[in-house]
Amino acid sequence: MEKIKFGCAPIAWTNDDMPELGAENSFEQCISEMALAGYEGTEIGNKYPKDPETLKKFLEARNLEVASAWFSAYITTEDFNEVEEAFIAHRDFLHAMGAKVIVVSEQGYSIQGQIETALFENSPTLNGADWKRFITGLERLGDLANEKDMKIVYHHHMGTTVQTTTEIEQLMADTDPDKVSLLFDTGHLVCSGEDPMYILDKYFDRIGHVHFKDVRSDVKAQVTQNKDSFLSGVKQGIFTVPGDGMIDFQPIMNYLVEAGYEGWIVVEAEQDPSVCNAFEYATKAKKYIDGLGHN
Numbered sequence: 436m437e438k439i440k441f442g443c444a445p446i447a448w449t450n451d452d453m454p455e456l457g458a459e460n461s462f463e464q465c466i467s468e469m470a471l472a473g474y475e476g477t478e479i480g481n482k483y484p485k486d487p488e489t490l491k492k493f494l495e496a497r498n499l500e501v502a503s504a505w506f507s508a509y510i511t512t513e514d515f516n517e518v519e520e521a522f523i524a525h526r527d528f529l530h531a532m533g534a535k536v537i538v539v540s541e542q543g544y545s546i547q548g549q550i551e552t553a554l555f556e557n558s559p560t561l562n563g564a565d566w567k568r569f570i571t572g573l574e575r576l577g578d579l580a581n582e583k584d585m586k587i588v589y590h591h592h593m594g595t596t597v598q599t600t601t602e603i604e605q606l607m608a609d610t611d612p613d614k615v616s617l618l619f620d621t622g623h624l625v626c627s628g629e630d631p632m633y634i635l636d637k638y639f640d641r642i643g644h645v646h647f648k649d650v651r652s653d654v655k656a657q658v659t660q661n662k663d664s665f666l667s668g669v670k671q672g673i674f675t676v677p678g679d680g681m682i683d684f685q686p687i688m689n690y691l692v693e694a695g696y697e698g699w700i701v702v703e704a705e706q707d708p709s710v711c712n713a714f715e716y717a718t719k720a721k722k723y724i725d726g727l728g729h730n
């Protein structure tokens with residue numbers, strides 16, 4: 436792995452959590468615009484070809500690599516054999532695409548997809564037995580990733596069982612660093628009211644993947660006050676690209692560079708592309724990031 440590489444997530448073109456957002460944007464438009472905006476890699480969206488050879492053809496023509504892709508785990512609520520089977524298929528696809536890390540998020544009890552559930556009041560907490568089941572299952576997924584010389588990077592996320600600093604600390608304390616790494620997502624930390632520099636400094640050695648997402652403070656206040664859901668918040672524009680919201684990315688980038696981070700930084704800013712054009716915002720984000728200094 437050579438130092439830092441910059442990728443972009445397709446969620447700004449078409450949102451897989453709400454496919455009506457950006458339904459008009461095609462897969463080819465999405466990857467062509469990412470490449471044109473100056474990115475070297477992409478994560479994977481639902482419109483991407485499922486066959487690795489076909490996908491490689493499209494990406495190689497645009498000089499894009501696959502950084503990773505999200506896996507929704509239901510360790511706490513579903514039969515683990517099924518979780519494992521789905522994970523192996525996902526792992527093998529990413530391995531064939533040359534990715535080194537697998538984004539994992541536990542979605543058992545998650546309120547992330549519930550359009551009517553107030554985001555800032557209903558984040559789930561696991562009881563002791565569920566937490567133990569979660570940790571055991573997650574480490575098993577880590578073993579499966581290691582079989583292919585890959586690692587899982589756990590995505591802390593609004594409205595899920597691992598959202599807050601305390602929950603991240605618990606997860607890090609209870610898992611083997613050789614089996615479970617951390618994904619550092621600036622947008623989710625700040626949206627939740629956490630201090631991203633604290634997490635970055637404390638867990639730098641465990642961070643294997645980075646999502647750069649910014650937060651609009653006025654929309655966050657509105658979503659909190661109106662008791663809106665995560666999805667409703669996204670539609671209203673709670674997230675945006677780095678440099679367009681309340682987060683100061685300079686100290687974050689300085690830390691990553693000075694500490695010698697090697698891996699992907701993926702710009703991931705889900706918002707309504709009919710309001711905030713995905714290409715325009717991806718370009719603006721890349722310019723902002725380049726202005727911070729890196730590599």
Ligand SMILES: O=C1C[C@@H](O)[C@H](O)[C@@H](O)C1=O
Binds near residue numbers: 452505590623703705
């Ligand atoms: O990494 C992510 C993937 C999305 O599906 C999710 O909802 C988004 O907020 C995110 O950070």
Ligand SMILES: [Co+2]
Binds near residue numbers: 620
């Ligand atoms: Co993310």
